[in-house]
Amino acid sequence: MDLQSAWAVAAKDFKIFKRKSSVIYACVVLPLVVGIAFPLIVQYALYNSKNHGINAFTLPAFMDAFSIWFLIGAAIIPTAIASYSLVGEKIQKSLEPLLATPMTDGEILLGKTISGLVVPVAAIYAGSIIFMVLMDFVTQSTLGYLYYPNWHIGAILLVAPLASLLSVEINVIISSRLNDVRTAQQLGMLFILPFMGLYIASEFGFFALNDTNLLILAGVVFIIDVVLFFVSKATFQREEILTKWK
Amino acid sequence: MINTENLTKNFGNLTAVEDLTLHVDEGEVFGFLGPNGAGKTTTVRMLCCLISKTSGKASIGEYEIGNRADQQKIRRMIGLLTENVGLYEELSAYDNLDFYGRFYKLGEQKRKEQIEYFLKMLGLWEKRNDAAGTFSKGMKQKLAIARAMIHDPQVLFLDEPTANLDPEASKTVRDFILDLKKEKRTIFLNTHLLDEAEKICDRVAILKTRLIAIGTPQELRRSLSGRKTKVQLQRVDDAIVEAVKKIGFQIEEIINNSLVIDVSDPEKENSAILEAIEAAGGHVQFVTEIGSTLEDVYLKLVRG
Numbered sequence: 001m002d003l004q005s006a007w008a009v010a011a012k013d014f015k016i017f018k019r020k021s022s023v024i025y026a027c028v029v030l031p032l033v034v035g036i037a038f039p040l041i042v043q044y045a046l047y048n049s050k051n052h053g054i055n056a057f058t059l060p061a062f063m064d065a066f067s068i069w070f071l072i073g074a075a076i077i078p079t080a081i082a083s084y085s086l087v088g089e090k091i092q093k094s095l096e097p098l099l100a101t102p103m104t105d106g107e108i109l110l111g112k113t114i115s116g117l118v119v120p121v122a123a124i125y126a127g128s129i130i131f132m133v134l135m136d137f138v139t140q141s142t143l144g145y146l147y148y149p150n151w152h153i154g155a156i157l158l159v160a161p162l163a164s165l166l167s168v169e170i171n172v173i174i175s176s177r178l179n180d181v182r183t184a185q186q187l188g189m190l191f192i193l194p195f196m197g198l199y200i201a202s203e204f205g206f207f208a209l210n211d212t213n214l215l216i217l218a219g220v221v222f223i224i225d226v227v228l229f230f231v232s233k234a235t236f237q238r239e240e241i242l243t244k245w246k
Numbered sequence: 247m248i249n250t251e252n253l254t255k256n257f258g259n260l261t262a263v264e265d266l267t268l269h270v271d272e273g274e275v276f277g278f279l280g281p282n283g284a285g286k287t288t289t290v291r292m293l294c295c296l297i298s299k300t301s302g303k304a305s306i307g308e309y310e311i312g313n314r315a316d317q318q319k320i321r322r323m324i325g326l327l328t329e330n331v332g333l334y335e336e337l338s339a340y341d342n343l344d345f346y347g348r349f350y351k352l353g354e355q356k357r358k359e360q361i362e363y364f365l366k367m368l369g370l371w372e373k374r375n376d377a378a379g380t381f382s383k384g385m386k387q388k389l390a391i392a393r394a395m396i397h398d399p400q401v402l403f404l405d406e407p408t409a410n411l412d413p414e415a416s417k418t419v420r421d422f423i424l425d426l427k428k429e430k431r432t433i434f435l436n437t438h439l440l441d442e443a444e445k446i447c448d449r450v451a452i453l454k455t456r457l458i459a460i461g462t463p464q465e466l467r468r469s470l471s472g473r474k475t476k477v478q479l480q481r482v483d484d485a486i487v488e489a490v491k492k493i494g495f496q497i498e499e500i501i502n503n504s505l506v507i508d509v510s511d512p513e514k515e516n517s518a519i520l521e522a523i524e525a526a527g528g529h530v531q532f533v534t535e536i537g538s539t540l541e542d543v544y545l546k547l548v549r550g
Contacts, residue, residue: 004348005348005349008348012334012337012341015337016334016337019336092333092334093330093332094333094334096296096330096332097326097328097390097393097394098332100296100324101321101349101350102322102349102350238295238297239296239297239298242296242297243257243297
């Protein structure tokens, strides 16, 4: 496995992403909204004359619930990137010349995975740092201590790259059957439903997204990642791409 | 340099290429002709190790197609211009080439030199920082050719290299191909342009799933239509016609005082024909050879 070649594929994709405003928005908007807007909501709730019952006892539950959005974001953002990265190559018919180079299928797939993974994970981590700093700033006087960093958000940031990887792998599989970026993105979005389901279930008290359950979730997502790695690798074969990909 | 023996590719029940046997010498420009769906692109894809063969043998240089260990070595020694240029439209011309140069382990300095050499040669140097998406079809085609050449491949597969080019750009590309030939590079040219094949190819093959003809353009023309000598006379009369027939030649037709005569070796036989005509009182104005064009041969074989 030649990592330099894989990195060259990823670096090329990064250059293209920089010129795609839709990709930039996808990477920036959600982490910024979660990172800035949620602390502002908490600040408003805390310092409003009617503080809606939020106090030092209930505040951590709100903050934990908000932080789950980084996990959902980690699953959403790669959809915008990975679908463009692969379906975009199909539309531009640039895969065949790429496949004619000495690179192996695995190196190309790795490059595509890196480009689909690095930017979303970096955006989620950057957003989470903003979130933690602002949340600590607005809640310290109420709580009497700095809530972040803590194991809960640590567990979320452990699951986040695994969720992003899952999203990339699903997009590789979806992209082999589609010729339209938007359709690929819409189909890719469907897979965030389980994460949304977990979030809603936790909000209604059916399921606790505590540290232990987040670690179990990390293990489950990791296993699915491994399984889908083999499925996407089987999908990303030169002959398959040239003769069976639509 | 390129050898195939009974090379066959099936897609399910469909046979795309059947029992293809050919040999392309080092430094040869080999034209591969055939209608759409004849299996030309499938053949190139097999030879470039992009798709597997169903049966038969093929090799490039000392490396065997289908041998897993040789695949990367083959891809390293070949360049491929695909039917669709497949450029990264958002990237500059320079970045497109630089990206591909990285896969062939060209150092940074070597990449820079190669990129400058090919962009200058193809008249794109001034546009090197412009996004490929802003280029005309012809410029894109030239950039794609530069991409296929970036690592100085010994064997070059060109799929319709002058498609979409204006006459001047087509000539630039043709001259470029002839320059490559002087450098002893082997060129496998898929084309629909028979005139182009006739101008630049040493040999051509006509494919329609199976190989239906192979040879130099001249050989193909002759093998199909034979050779004919046209003798333009001041006046044709029966005595002249009889004189030609008497020495054993068949007159195919007589048009406007010219005789079209079937010959097998005009270099030797024409003098005897002319002597017979003059002895019969004929006055020869000029003599020419009539042959089919490669297009005639192609259409006859393909419609066959």
